[in-house]
Amino acid sequence: MNIIKSMEDIKQLPVDNVKNNPWKTVVMYAAIGFLWIAFSDQLILVVTDNPETISTYQTYKGIFYVVITAFLLYYFIRRDYARTIALTNDVIKSNEEIVAYTEELHAMEDTLKKNIKELHLTNSMLASQNQYVDEIYNRSNAAILMWHPNGKIVDFNDQFKNLLEYDDSELAELNWINELIPTQESESSTEKIKALLEAYRNENYERTLISKSGRYLTFIWNDALIKSPADGKPLILSFGMDITVQKEQEARLNHLLSFDELTGLGNKVNFEETIRDLISKKIDFSIYSIDFDNFRHLNEVHGFKTGDQFLTTYAQALAQNFNTFDCFRWSADEFYMVHSYTNPVQENKLLQSVINFSSQKWTLNDAEYKPTVSIGVVQYPTHGKDTTTLIKNLDIALNFAKNNGRNQIVFYDEIQHEKLELYSQVAFELGRAIEKGGFELFYQPIFNIQTQKMVGAEALIRWDNPFGVNTGEFITIAENTGQIKDIDYWVIDSVFKFIAQHNQIWAHQMMSINLSAQSFNSNEILEYLKKKISFYKINPAQITFEITEYSIISNLEFTKEMVGNLKNMSFNVALDDFGTQYSSLNYLGKLNLDHLKIDKSYTDLITLNPLDKKIVRHIINLASDIGLETVAEGIETDAQLDALKQMGCKMGQGYLLSRPIPAKDIIGLVEAQS
Known part of the structure; x- marks a missing residue:
């Protein structure tokens, strides 16, 4: 299809021929007419000069002229008409092409509008995409x-x-x-x-x-x-x-994994890495385990903040004063020191330096603290060839140092190991005895030494064991293992049962039960006592619980509350072993006690040392003044008994008066006295 693309194409159509053709026909017609008029008469005169003939010829000339001009006119008109028709057809065709092109232009315009719209949409999307990418990029x-x-x-x-x-x-x-x-x-x-x-x-x-x-x-x-x-x-x-x-947190965590957060010294992980490194290099070395005796008292009296302050101060000073050692904090108040072994003489000097340094007076913000320490020592490779063995043997040596008193240094040896194995076996068998009731109660009578009459008895536990350990030894083990509370509960249950079974015979007698520090300071003991009173239907006023100074020294306010609770339940409370540890007139006046028991260590000396006799006399007088009855323990001679009578001591017990005896014998003794 030929498409007219502009007005110039339309101008090129044969319109000029249409305009010029009528004039061309007229001119030609006029020319022929003039030529015919001019020359036809001359031609007739050449042919004839007869007027009639000329007239006839004139007529024929006119007819001929009309015919010729009509023919010519027809010819020209037909030719022009043909051209007009052709031109018309061209115009129609061009119009059709123009219409088609116009429609195509409309279609193209619609397409263009659509494309423009899509282009705008694409541009908008691209702008949004660019903004999105830019936000991702910059945000x-x-x-x-x-x-x-x-x-x-x-x-x-x-x-x-x-x-x-x-x-x-x-x-x-x-x-x-x-x-x-x-x-x-x-x-x-x-x-x-x-x-x-x-x-x-x-x-x-x-x-x-x-x-x-x-x-x-x-x-x-x-x-x-x-x-x-x-x-x-x-x-x-x-x-x-x-x-x-x-990364900073990771570094801090790695530091915490190797260093103690409170003191800044190396911790257990750091210690073990150091030991493994020394062993791999085959370097002989010694390890000191330093533990403060009764450090918990500093926390209990002055608070944990003061305790932490001491540990931090001590750790920094330890590392500074013994800078040839590797120092570590092993646990709460236990520190390890590692150094290359030199010789026995130098070792002893170093250990004594550590003792002197650690047991000096430490001035804190709100307290002064003069501790004592126990030190256990192991040497590589003599006392172990790997980290586990060295730590185990070091712990054994430290425990023996703590058990031997204050400011003690103990080197590990095999005898300690054997004792520890015995300790473990005893602890295991104690558990079985608790579970299966493998204990027996003996009763040591308590007498009014003025009248020689029995007024009660103290229940004493006995255990027939294959190891030959005595009562004091296995009680100590039970306290260390935490089994003592179960033993206390067994004794309480057995004594309550004994009184319930012999209620009439025992109606006017007292029964003393030793209560360990762990049981006394627990929250469960009062509920247990209530349950047992209800079960056995006994009179609590017949029971005296004996507590030690060690039980009450840690928290006087709690002790006062606990003694009050026991008294409210009608139990009696006696202070046992008075004068052996932290005796203080302060708590004697604050606690609502019933009896004060004078320890055997004083009774032994009242006939040998005048000073001890005066001390016992003052204790008896003091107790009487504040309304306490005294009970002397460990009376073994008549001289001791007479001295106690003269001092005004009311009650006593000991081998002179009676050894601990089985239940059936104590009942017989009460019946005989009745």
């Missing part, structure tokens, strides 16, 4: 950097800029490899670039960058090789996640 938690392989920075996002603390113009001028990376990592950076150009990608390695303020930042870093869209040259696109905080 990403990842630091993004684009750079040339020579280190010249091409582009960066806001996170990179903010973390490094530079502004745009400053970063644009930097070569980041030379100016943002630590010098010690420059060589590895060169290797990274070389590897990247070969492999096109470096993934997940740690990268350290230096901020403008000089802070070192750690990143998980990734590099990718790309081509510049402008010139096709290689560029490097890097992504980094800032893990500085995590």
Whole structure:
């Protein structure tokens, strides 16, 4: 299809022929007419000069002229008409083409409008996409950097800029490899670039960058090789996640894994690593285990804050004064010291220095503390060839040092090990005895020494064991293992049962039960006593609980409350072994006690040492003045008995009066006295 594309194409149509054709026909008609008029008469005159003939010829000439002109007119009109028809057809055709083109133009216009609309939509989407990409780029938690392989920075996002603390113009001028990376990592950076150009990608390695303020930042870093869209040259696109905080936390955690948080000394992990290292190097060394005797009293009297202050002060001073040692905090108040072994003489001097240093007076914010310490010692390889054995034997030596008194130094030996094995066996068999009721109660009568009449008895536990350990020894083991509470409960249950079974015979007698510090200071004992009173239907006033000074010294207010609770339940309370540990007139006046028991160690000396006799007399008088009855323990001679009578002591017990006897014998004794 020929399409008219402009008005110039329309102007080129044969319109001029249409305009000129009528004139051409008229001119030709006029010319022929003039020629006919001019020459037809002359031609007739040549043919004839007869007027009639001429007239006839004139008529024929007119007819001929009409015919000829009609024919010519027809010819010209027909020719022009044909041309007009052709021109009309061309015009119609052109009009059709114009209409078609117009429709095509409309279609093209619609298409163009649609394309423009789609273009606007695409542009809008591209703008949104660009904004989205820009937000991702600049709001990403990842630091993004684009750079040339020579280190010249091409582009960066806001996170990179903010973390490094530079502004745009400053970063644009930097070569980041030379100016943002630590010098010690420059060589590895060169290797990274070389590897990247070969492999096109470096993934997940740690990268350290230096901020403008000089802070070192750690990143998980990734590099990718790309081509510049402008010139096709290689560029490097890097992504980094800032893990500085995590690395700092990791470093702190690693420090905590190896160092004690309170004192700053190495901890158990650090200690064991040190020992393994010395063993691997085959270096002979010694380990001291330093434990403060009764450190808990400092916490209980002055508070844990003061206790922590002492431990921190001591640890710092220990490390400073014994800087040739490796010092560690093993547990609450236990410290380990490690040094290369020299010789026995030098070893003893060092140990005595540690004793003197540790047991000096320490001045704290709100207290003064003069501790004593126990030290256990092991030597490698004599006392063990691996860490586990050395620690185990060190613990054995320390326990023996603590059991031997204050400021004691004990080297490990095999005898201690054998004793510990015996200790473990005894503890195991104690558990079986508790479970199966393998104990027996004996009763030592208590007499009114003025009238020689029995007024009660003290229940004493006995255990027939294959190890030959006596009562004091297995009680000590039970206290250390925590089994003492179960033993106390067994004794209480057995005594209550005994009284319930012999209620009429025992109606006017007292029964004393020793209560351990662990039971006395527990929250369960009162509920247990209530349950047993209800079950056995006994009179609590017949029971006296004997507590030691050791039980009450740690918390006087709690002791006062507990004694009050026992008294409210109608029990009697006696203070046992008075004068052997922390005797104080302070708590004697504050506690609502019933009896004061004078320890055997005083009774033994009242006939031998005048000073001890005076002390016992003052104790008896003091007790009487504050309303307490005294009970003397361990009376074994008539002289002791007479002295106690003269001093006004009311009650007593001991081998002179009666040994501990089985239940059936104590009942017989009461019946006989009745």
